[in-house]
Amino acid sequence: MNDVMKAPGVRAGLAEAGEQRLGWIRSRMRSLAAIRTEFAESRPFDGLTIGVALHSEPKTAVLLETLAAGGAHVVGTGNHGSTQDDIVAALERNGIELFGHRDETLDEHRRNLERTIDRKPDILLDNGADLAAIVADRGLADTIVGGTEETTSGGFRLREEYAGRIPFPVIVINDSPLKAIAENRHAVGQSAVESFMRITNLQVPGRRFAVAGYGWCGRGVAQYLRALGGKVAVVEVDELKAFEAAFDGYRVGSLGELAGWADVVITATGRPGVVTEKVFDLFEDGVVLANIGHFPWEIDVPALRSHAVRSTTVATAIEELELPSGRRVVLLADGRMYNLAGTAPKGNSIESMDLGFTLQARSLERVATGTDSLVAGPQRVPDDIERAVARQTLALLNSAD
Known part of the structure; x- marks a missing residue:
């Protein structure tokens, strides 16, 4: 991050702008709002660090806030070219540390992935299997409890390039029919x-x-x-x-x-x-x-x-x-992914990400509290989570009629 971006006044201004945007997003992610309230009481991630590699944009921020409400120490980085600086600044105010900035180089992004692993996460919230790859290549797989993978691309890497090298459970969210x-x-x-x-x-x-x-x-x-x-x-x-x-x-x-x-x-x-x-x-x-x-x-x-x-x-x-x-x-x-790396990026709709990130939150909760029910390596979202999220989403849809 350049010196201008680090200046306190600039950071404060960015944080304010990010918080204004987050207010609208939070208000439309009703499923995550309910989980955030639940997690604040159940605290499934107490004492755990979640290492994140995920697009740093407003909808992702609501997910990370939900995990933090459940007791997680959240640290990580965005994906190359899609980081939104105002959102990163807003999350910093809530103790969520995300490395990187909008105009970072690919080499800077790779260093930020390494920095995330250097923080010794217990659980990985991965996108493209970038963090899992570093853990496997550095011989650190035994330090990881488990994780999730957001994308088809990451699922391919785990099942092909890193087949047999991931001894912990990874729930591949993109395998979900709901998602x-x-x-x-x-x-x-x-x-x-x-x-x-x-x-x-x-x-x-x-x-x-x-x-x-x-x-x-x-x-x-x-x-x-x-x-x-x-x-x-x-x-x-x-x-x-x-x-x-x-x-x-x-x-x-x-x-x-x-x-x-x-x-x-x-x-x-x-x-x-x-x-x-x-x-x-x-x-x-x-x-x-x-x-x-x-x-x-x-x-x-x-x-x-x-x-x-x-x-x-x-x-x-x-x-x-x-x-x-x-x-x-x-x-x-x-x-690059032009709906997130292009002009005035918006990405996928708020409601769709509310559903997808509900699957993420519930899957990470399962990793943190029920690894005995999971197997090593990549796997689909457990069926009971799929069905519970489907029921919850249908109820929310029906309540709007």
Whole structure:
């Protein structure tokens, strides 16, 4: 963090601004509000440190406040490019320590992840398996009671790259059907389309979109684009998901087949190397590339920039790259998750995150108080938690009728 950001007057101003924003968010996260009251009495995290790697934005802040109310010492960092400085400053007032700032470099972000582990957390609240990877690589896994993982990308890493190296239970929140439906399909779908329009000021109706990935997030992005009049095609390597996309009425093809057709390509796979230099010369002039997946690895940005003969920042979060052929490629938010790293980031809807973070809070409570009921390694949210959260959410929905 630079010296200006550290100045007491600047920090106080940021904290005030963050607190004003948090007031509105808290008022709409009714499920977490009920849990916060409960946790203040039951104190499931007394004496425990929770290490966090999660987007530092207002809805996340409400979750962290809920954990702190339950007795947790919360310390951690945001994700690269999505930290909101006013929210970090507001949380500092409540004893929650988050490292990092909006404009930090990738190296600074990695150091902040290391700093989080250096605080010797008992429980991990992870996003992309970044903290679990450090714990495994440094031989510290035996010091961890358990944790949660928020994303599909992190679930892949735990089950593939770090298979057999995580001896503690990790509840993968993104395996939850509740989260898949409410947050991944509907909230990411809505957020991806809204953020595309806000960042680019381009219309959706009549524009041709290729959505790479037809998991829950890809389904949602395709659905909401089509609902607003977009012409949508799907790129999917899994035959069954491609079959589903075709029967849902979408054109289905490889990226090579669709590159020359698409006005916009949005990646939503959770996997690296989706848009590579193999297709750069197939794109039409002016194509927009955007990523909604957790890691900025789905679009090979370094290769794209090295392939370009000229790069121009034309607006905040919009970079135009000219290829040797003279055609232009427009990149949003450096290939990062553009609904959180783009202009005036909002992320997913408040209500969807209330549900997702309720699953988080209950899963972390289970890790803290009932590890005997869990197994080592990545696993889905326990069924009784799923059903209790479903009942609670339905009750809240019905109370609004």
